[in-house]
Amino acid sequence: MKFGAEIKNHKLELHNFRLRIALSAAFVLFAFFLLSARLFYLQVMQHEHYQTLAENNRISIVPIVPNRGLILDRNGVALAHNYSAFTLEITPSKVKDLNETINGLAGIIEITPRDRKRFKKLLEESKNFETLPIRSRLSEVEVAKFAVNRYRFPGVEIKARLFRHYPHMETFSHVVGHIGRINDRDVERLEEAELLANYRGTDHIGKQGLEQSYEKQLHGITGFEQVETDAGGRAVRTLSRMPPTSGDTLYLSIDSKLQEIAVKAFGKFRGSLVAIEPKSGEVLAFVSQPGFDPNLFVDGIDSVNWDTYNNSLDKPLNNRALRGQYPPGSTFKPFMALAGLELGKRTPSYSISDPGFFTLPGNSHRYRDWKAGGHGTVDLHKSIVISCDTYYYGLAVDLGIDNITKFMSHFGFGRKSGIDIEGEQIGVLPSQAWKMKRFKQKWYTGDTVSVGIGQGYNLATPLQLAVATAALANNGQLMRPRLVHSIHDSKTGQTRVLAPETRDGWPLKPENLERVTAAMVDVTRPGGTASRASAGAEYSIAGKTGTAQVVGMKQGQKYVESQVAERHRDHALFIAFAPADKPRIAIAVLVENGGHGGSIAAPIARTVMDYYLLGKVPKEPLAPDAAEEPEHD
Amino acid sequence: MIRRLFTRLFMHLDGYLLFALSLLMLFGLIVLYSAAGEDFHFVTRQMTNLSVALSVMWLVANIPPQHLARLGLPVYVIGLLLLLGVALFGEISHGARRWLHIGVTTIQPSEVMKIAVPLMLAWYFDRRAATLRFKDFVIAAILLAVPVAFILKQPDLGTSLLVTAAGFYVLFLGGLSWRVLVGLAVAGAASLTLLWSMQHDYQRQRVLTLLDPTQDPLGTGYHIIQSTIAMGSGGIFGKGWLHGTQAHLEFLPERHTDFILAVLAEEFGLFGGLILLAIYLLVIGRGLVIAANAPTLFGRLFAGSIVLTFFTYAFVNIGMVSGILPVVGVPLPLMSYGGTSAVTLLFGMGALMSIQTHRKLVQT
Numbered sequence: 001m002k003f004g005a006e007i008k009n010h011k012l013e014l015h016n017f018r019l020r021i022a023l024s025a026a027f028v029l030f031a032f033f034l035l036s037a038r039l040f041y042l043q044v045m046q047h048e049h050y051q052t053l054a055e056n057n058r059i060s061i062v063p064i065v066p067n068r069g070l071i072l073d074r075n076g077v078a079l080a081h082n083y084s085a086f087t088l089e090i091t092p093s094k095v096k097d098l099n100e101t102i103n104g105l106a107g108i109i110e111i112t113p114r115d116r117k118r119f120k121k122l123l124e125e126s127k128n129f130e131t132l133p134i135r136s137r138l139s140e141v142e143v144a145k146f147a148v149n150r151y152r153f154p155g156v157e158i159k160a161r162l163f164r165h166y167p168h169m170e171t172f173s174h175v176v177g178h179i180g181r182i183n184d185r186d187v188e189r190l191e192e193a194e195l196l197a198n199y200r201g202t203d204h205i206g207k208q209g210l211e212q213s214y215e216k217q218l219h220g221i222t223g224f225e226q227v228e229t230d231a232g233g234r235a236v237r238t239l240s241r242m243p244p245t246s247g248d249t250l251y252l253s254i255d256s257k258l259q260e261i262a263v264k265a266f267g268k269f270r271g272s273l274v275a276i277e278p279k280s281g282e283v284l285a286f287v288s289q290p291g292f293d294p295n296l297f298v299d300g301i302d303s304v305n306w307d308t309y310n311n312s313l314d315k316p317l318n319n320r321a322l323r324g325q326y327p328p329g330s331t332f333k334p335f336m337a338l339a340g341l342e343l344g345k346r347t348p349s350y351s352i353s354d355p356g357f358f359t360l361p362g363n364s365h366r367y368r369d370w371k372a373g374g375h376g377t378v379d380l381h382k383s384i385v386i387s388c389d390t391y392y393y394g395l396a397v398d399l400g401i402d403n404i405t406k407f408m409s410h411f412g413f414g415r416k417s418g419i420d421i422e423g424e425q426i427g428v429l430p431s432q433a434w435k436m437k438r439f440k441q442k443w444y445t446g447d448t449v450s451v452g453i454g455q456g457y458n459l460a461t462p463l464q465l466a467v468a469t470a471a472l473a474n475n476g477q478l479m480r481p482r483l484v485h486s487i488h489d490s491k492t493g494q495t496r497v498l499a500p501e502t503r504d505g506w507p508l509k510p511e512n513l514e515r516v517t518a519a520m521v522d523v524t525r526p527g528g529t530a531s532r533a534s535a536g537a538e539y540s541i542a543g544k545t546g547t548a549q550v551v552g553m554k555q556g557q558k559y560v561e562s563q564v565a566e567r568h569r570d571h572a573l574f575i576a577f578a579p580a581d582k583p584r585i586a587i588a589v590l591v592e593n594g595g596h597g598g599s600i601a602a603p604i605a606r607t608v609m610d611y612y613l614l615g616k617v618p619k620e621p622l623a624p625d626a627a628e629e630p631e632h633d
Numbered sequence: 634m635i636r637r638l639f640t641r642l643f644m645h646l647d648g649y650l651l652f653a654l655s656l657l658m659l660f661g662l663i664v665l666y667s668a669a670g671e672d673f674h675f676v677t678r679q680m681t682n683l684s685v686a687l688s689v690m691w692l693v694a695n696i697p698p699q700h701l702a703r704l705g706l707p708v709y710v711i712g713l714l715l716l717l718g719v720a721l722f723g724e725i726s727h728g729a730r731r732w733l734h735i736g737v738t739t740i741q742p743s744e745v746m747k748i749a750v751p752l753m754l755a756w757y758f759d760r761r762a763a764t765l766r767f768k769d770f771v772i773a774a775i776l777l778a779v780p781v782a783f784i785l786k787q788p789d790l791g792t793s794l795l796v797t798a799a800g801f802y803v804l805f806l807g808g809l810s811w812r813v814l815v816g817l818a819v820a821g822a823a824s825l826t827l828l829w830s831m832q833h834d835y836q837r838q839r840v841l842t843l844l845d846p847t848q849d850p851l852g853t854g855y856h857i858i859q860s861t862i863a864m865g866s867g868g869i870f871g872k873g874w875l876h877g878t879q880a881h882l883e884f885l886p887e888r889h890t891d892f893i894l895a896v897l898a899e900e901f902g903l904f905g906g907l908i909l910l911a912i913y914l915l916v917i918g919r920g921l922v923i924a925a926n927a928p929t930l931f932g933r934l935f936a937g938s939i940v941l942t943f944f945t946y947a948f949v950n951i952g953m954v955s956g957i958l959p960v961v962g963v964p965l966p967l968m969s970y971g972g973t974s975a976v977t978l979l980f981g982m983g984a985l986m987s988i989q990t991h992r993k994l995v996q997t
Contacts, residue, residue: 024802024941035948035951038957042955043903054862
């Protein structure tokens with residue numbers, strides 16, 4: 001049969017047409033039945049489901065950002081607090097011409113080039129729909145000026161926000177750290193930790209220091225407000241409110257006054273000081289000089305300030321106490337002496353005749369003492385008081401690197417102290433395994449020799465030195481250093497004191513400890529390397545000076561301080577605890593390019609101890625000691 | 634005298650159709666007032682649109698069908714040229730090239746094709762009535778395919794669907810053999826896969842989100858999710874006129890145009906939705922009767938195509954808004970705000986009335 005056969009019969013054709021019309025009508029009815037069924041399903045069977053959805057649609061949850069917890073010193077002095085202020089914020093996506101808008105705003109409110117630069121940087125880092133501050137801390141006059149001109153600036157608004165402020169500026173920058181705007185990496189981390197929901201509405205997060213490590217406690221719990229809104233998110237009215245829980249308040253073990261005195265004591269010098277209460281491991285002062293102004297980082301630092309900090313030779317952003325790694329130098333000697341006594345390699349009466357250098361059997365290489373010609377007969381006590389190198393070269397070889405590594409690690413060398421801020425460096429406690437891993441070389445006895453006087457591969461942070469000194473002052477019991485003393489829970493109103501945490505120390509035999517302590521006390525007495533700094537102290541100080549080489553000296557070359565460029569001068573070190581018989585404070589001081597431990601580092605420690613133990617406030621800033629001391633270290 | 638003028642005015646209008654259409658437009662204006670946020674501005678503008686459209690309807694109703702038929706070829710050719718013009722010089726808006734500047738105004742030639750294609754095909758079939766062969770169906774299919782291809786390319790899925798439907802209804806009512814129809818169905822299913830690969834990303838996304846609107850609740854699925862929420866929350870009797878929360882809190886996008894049904898269903902419930910379907914059935918039923926009784930093949934085919942296209946509008950829009958068909962941008966006939974579709978639709982209604990009221994004059 002042919003397709004589309006000829007239609008000859010008009011009636012047949014009409015009949016066929018009407019049949020198809022009827023079929024179409026049937027289809028229409030069927031289709032409308034389908035639609036009715038769908039409407040019935042949606043509006044009758046699923047009515048409740050959609051009713052709920054519609055309610056949810058109207059009700060949106062608006063986060064209420066909690067107040068960030070305060071950071072106070074042990075006496076309740078604020079180190080980080082919040083204040084409320086107005087900011088001028090721009091939503092870039094709602095603004096047609098950003099430059100024109102900012103220029104227009106500058107006509108009524110002062111906007112500095114620095115503000116513009118900072119805004120530009122924020123713009124690059126942010127998503128378009130976020131609102132970004134162009135100016136913060138508006139005065140009431142400025143708020144009023146903008147309010148009048150508001151209609152001219154769609155996409156620009158005034159917001160009342162809480163600001164973080166660090167009243168002590170540089171003094172606590174390396175302890176308290178700072179907060180900063182949440183970036184993509186923070187979001188990722190929060191998402192992984194399933195904390196992102198608690199950060200709805202929050203712009204800032206702890207970036208460094210305690211602000212970072214206690215972020216969880218400081219942030220608080222975000223509250224919520226149920227508001228009826230339209231699809232644009234504009235609130236029509238509030239339905240219910242669940243108030244936020246403020247972050248917890250941190251009480252530090254640090255005394256802000258002590259910290260200030262310590263910072264001042266450094267004068268223009270760079271360096272670090274860490275003071276610890278030996279029994280508890282509580283940190284009393286934590287200085288890294290120079291510091292920086294953490295307030296600049298809160299809303300994103302502008303490029304001018306950033307460059308100033310970042311390019312400064314003084315490296316103010318570097319947390320020296322936590323991350324600066326220096327050879328411990330002669331401050332290593334008391335620990336070496338203890339290792340000799342504890343491991344039975346030395347007796348107190350054992351003495352050497354010091355020719356001014358040390359040689360290994362079958363090798364002509366001379367390991368020089370700092371004093372040409374030597375110190376004559378040297379026993380353990382004298383070796384510490386006059387800081388004899390030759391004594392420790394021999395001791396190190398007799399102990400062997402494995403014993404040294406094992407013993408020193410019980411004093412916290414070569415591992416993290418576990419302090420409650422992040423980013424700690426572990427320094428280097430050399431060992432056979434370490435050298436193999438680092439240099440793919442086996443250990444030579446020659447390597448051991450210089451380890452004995454805290455040089456060679458040895459590196460430690462000022463924090464590690466302080467922790468080790470505190471352990472010494474605590475009968476060898478190593479404690480975990482901690483900056484936070486207690487946490488005040490804003491919800492329950494209770495204050496929880498953090499219990500001291502012990503770590504695997506080396507319980508020292510009392511007679512051994514007494515020997516070494518006695519020698520360290522003599523270091524600070526006439527004839528010792530730190531006698532001047534300790535003169536007239538009303539308490540006994542057990543200390544040890546040290547010098548860390550910045551530039552290596554060739555064999556036979558003599559280090560003459562006046563001939564060395566300032567930044568190539570040796571670092572000055574001093575460790576101490578006091579009172580020697582009942583230690584209440586242990587200190588490590590490092591002064592970069594300070595030269596002598598006794599003349600530069602020890603006076604700083606003395607100032608801090610005087611205040612802590614006697615409440616003595618220094619009358620005038622400590623002037624660098626110009627007089628050359630007869631002793632080296 | 635006045636009485637005569639009155640009769641003269643209304644003599645070519647169909648009472649049933651006029652009644653049903655009036656109900657529809659009135660209902661539409663009531664819902665529009667609510668959908669537009671109780672703004673009379675939209676209502677008055679829509680009233681102007683409808684007045685223009687009604688004038689067109691009256692005019693067309695007064696043109697005898699045989700004259701209308703003669704318009705088939707020229708309108709089709711002009712329409713095709715305009716489509717070519719769009720493809721070459723058209724204005725791009727929202728990622729589609731649909732509009733053409735002609736002097737002072739912009740026109741959308743694809744809209745013209747909704748009338749031109751069935752008019753042309755009905756005229757062609759009528760001319761070949763005595764010797765209608767398979768060949769004629771092939772030619773008709775090509776006449777249909779060319780403009781559809783242009784419109785698809787713009788791209789405008791909704792209009793190409795409606796033009797295809799209008800043309801197909803002529804072929805179907807014209808007696809396209811069942812074998813071919815079955816064959817077409819099979820081929821259609823096969824070409825669907827081919828078509829899929831040729832789709833624009835946004836068109837594919839529309840289909841995908843139809844299958845699972847929750848996939849992209851703030852993006853492409855947003856329309857469907859919001860419209861089903863509005864409808865579902867309306868319940869049996871609705872939330873009452875002007876009390877639709879979804880509509881008034883601005884959750885519903887395009888609520889005065891393509892998605893106006895959601896407002897209707899939210900505020901008037903299932904009850905209101907069924908009333909709307911009933912009015913549409915009235916229009917379609919009357920239209921089918923007119924088609925069945927049309928004296929000429931042209932009248933039958935053109936009337937049949939117009940009324941079934943009208944049905945297609947309603948079905949696709951309601952199916953889309955209630956979430957059983959993809960979002961293709963077809964307005965709810967005579968309810969959605971907009972002048973273009975009203976003119977096109979009432980042009981068709983005018984043609985139906987013309988075919989009905991000029992019956993006796995040509996009956997042999």
